[in-house]
Amino acid sequence: MKTEVLLKEMGLELPNAPTPVGSYIPVQICGNIAYLSGQTSRINGVRRYVGKVGAEISEEEAYLSSRDACLNCLAALKVAIGDLDKVKKTVKLVGFVNSAPGFNQQPKAINGASDLLHKLYGENGKHARSAVGVAELPFNASVELEMVIELAD
Amino acid sequence: MKTEVLLKEMGLELPNAPTPVGSYIPVQICGNIAYLSGQTSRINGVRRYVGKVGAEISEEEAYLSSRDACLNCLAALKVAIGDLDKVKKTVKLVGFVNSAPGFNQQPKAINGASDLLHKLYGENGKHARSAVGVAELPFNASVELEMVIELAD
Amino acid sequence: MKTEVLLKEMGLELPNAPTPVGSYIPVQICGNIAYLSGQTSRINGVRRYVGKVGAEISEEEAYLSSRDACLNCLAALKVAIGDLDKVKKTVKLVGFVNSAPGFNQQPKAINGASDLLHKLYGENGKHARSAVGVAELPFNASVELEMVIELAD
Numbered sequence: 001m002k003t004e005v006l007l008k009e010m011g012l013e014l015p016n017a018p019t020p021v022g023s024y025i026p027v028q029i030c031g032n033i034a035y036l037s038g039q040t041s042r043i044n045g046v047r048r049y050v051g052k053v054g055a056e057i058s059e060e061e062a063y064l065s066s067r068d069a070c071l072n073c074l075a076a077l078k079v080a081i082g083d084l085d086k087v088k089k090t091v092k093l094v095g096f097v098n099s100a101p102g103f104n105q106q107p108k109a110i111n112g113a114s115d116l117l118h119k120l121y122g123e124n125g126k127h128a129r130s131a132v133g134v135a136e137l138p139f140n141a142s143v144e145l146e147m148v149i150e151l152a153d
Numbered sequence: 154m155k156t157e158v159l160l161k162e163m164g165l166e167l168p169n170a171p172t173p174v175g176s177y178i179p180v181q182i183c184g185n186i187a188y189l190s191g192q193t194s195r196i197n198g199v200r201r202y203v204g205k206v207g208a209e210i211s212e213e214e215a216y217l218s219s220r221d222a223c224l225n226c227l228a229a230l231k232v233a234i235g236d237l238d239k240v241k242k243t244v245k246l247v248g249f250v251n252s253a254p255g256f257n258q259q260p261k262a263i264n265g266a267s268d269l270l271h272k273l274y275g276e277n278g279k280h281a282r283s284a285v286g287v288a289e290l291p292f293n294a295s296v297e298l299e300m301v302i303e304l305a306d
Numbered sequence: 307m308k309t310e311v312l313l314k315e316m317g318l319e320l321p322n323a324p325t326p327v328g329s330y331i332p333v334q335i336c337g338n339i340a341y342l343s344g345q346t347s348r349i350n351g352v353r354r355y356v357g358k359v360g361a362e363i364s365e366e367e368a369y370l371s372s373r374d375a376c377l378n379c380l381a382a383l384k385v386a387i388g389d390l391d392k393v394k395k396t397v398k399l400v401g402f403v404n405s406a407p408g409f410n411q412q413p414k415a416i417n418g419a420s421d422l423l424h425k426l427y428g429e430n431g432k433h434a435r436s437a438v439g440v441a442e443l444p445f446n447a448s449v450e451l452e453m454v455i456e457l458a459d
Contacts, residue, residue, distance in 0.1 A: 021260045037281040037282050038285070094283070097442075115329050130343060136285075137257065138259050144285055148336075176420035177420055179434070183395075249436070287440055289409055291410055291437060
């Protein structure tokens with residue numbers, strides 16, 4: 001449980017795995033690839049950082065929002081694979097940022113998720129990524145994050 | 154042709170495979186994974202449910218729009234693989250919802266696609282998913298849907 | 307270096323590989339699949355075609371913007387795999403178009419990338435694709451493009 005120990009040392013903890021808000025499952029595994037559903041910063045059922053980044057939500061809050069969305073992804077992944085140490089490497093992230101008109105710092109928002117993965121998994125936490133500004137998100141979340149993860153055999 | 158029989162029992166039928174609206178192909182297969190291009194609810198050449206969800210298009214219409222986009226995905230997949238019974242499992246959906254300001258029920262819209270896949274494929278129809286609200290879609294479609302599908306050997 | 311010779315014959319050249327604008331890497335390889343980070347038309351550090359398509363940026367400029375984003379993807383891929391002739395086939399593109407209200411020709415914009423891949427790789431340059439209109443993009447880029455590529459063994 002090395003990954004969870006590291007999380008605790010960072011002052012963070014794994015939330016309860018989020019319940020889906022629609023007709024889907026949080027993780028689908030195909031061979032040694034895990035596809036993760038989009039997650040927001042609704043931690044243990046409580047929605048945080050709600051609103052548009054660049055208006056109601058600051059860049060710094062958006063960073064925390066994407067970090068928390070990443071924690072939800074990891075919580076969902078743990079339920080699916082049993083142990084977060086089974087991550088071989090992070091492959092791909094897409095970060096959808098609920099953007100106020102004129103907000104163009106989506107990468108800084110999504111760094112909250114990427115930085116967490118780097119700290120937890122080191123070299124294996126590196127990943128390809130897209131970050132874009134969308135018009136609306138479910139329940140007015142500020143960030144929605146999806147991931148592709150490679151699992152150890 | 155069990156899948157198509159089920160479709161008929163649900164009162165639905167497979168549309169003609171949609172012609173691409175740009176320089177791409179509807180399905181690209183890589184190993185046993187099929188990547189499907191984004192589809193809308195243009196059924197047999199007729200555009201339906203055109204406009205922004207939450208304004209011109211209701212949540213209920215958006216549900217049907219994503220269901221029809223899913224039918225188009227299946228029609229495209231059938232052309233590519235010959236028989237929809239060759240689907241081993243559905244892996245990943247992304248649903249882009251053309252959202253009016255303040256519309257935040259993207260998951261309910263995309264359930265139209267997800268519910269159809271569950272009814273057709275049962276346990277194998279479960280999938281990871283993201284649903285986001287975009288600013289505009291091609292030809293003002295209300296929903297665009299893309300899929301990743303695992304094929305039987 | 308057949309692919310780069312073809313590029314030159316088309317009057318194009320590979321830009322310098324773009325430096326990431328956040329905590330990610332340009333290409334992550336997983337088995338024989340390369341996942342490419344979102345790229346814009348920032349060529350050799352100079353941002354071009356900045357603004358919303360359908361307002362500040364015309365459809366024709368957006369075509370060039372997505373072509374240039376594709377050149378950046380190829381430049382990043384070359385650094386990762388050494389030789390662009392190692393592309394077995396192009397698999398999947400997602401094109402995010404920074405769209406002014408009412409702009410609904412996203413496919414025409416993303417054809418700039420798709421047409422380039424077809425010209426370079428012929429039949430192997432065909433791919434599945436989604437093209438959507440987003441509210442904002444990093445640094446107000448007009449197009450952001452991500453790709454999945456299958457590599458030769």
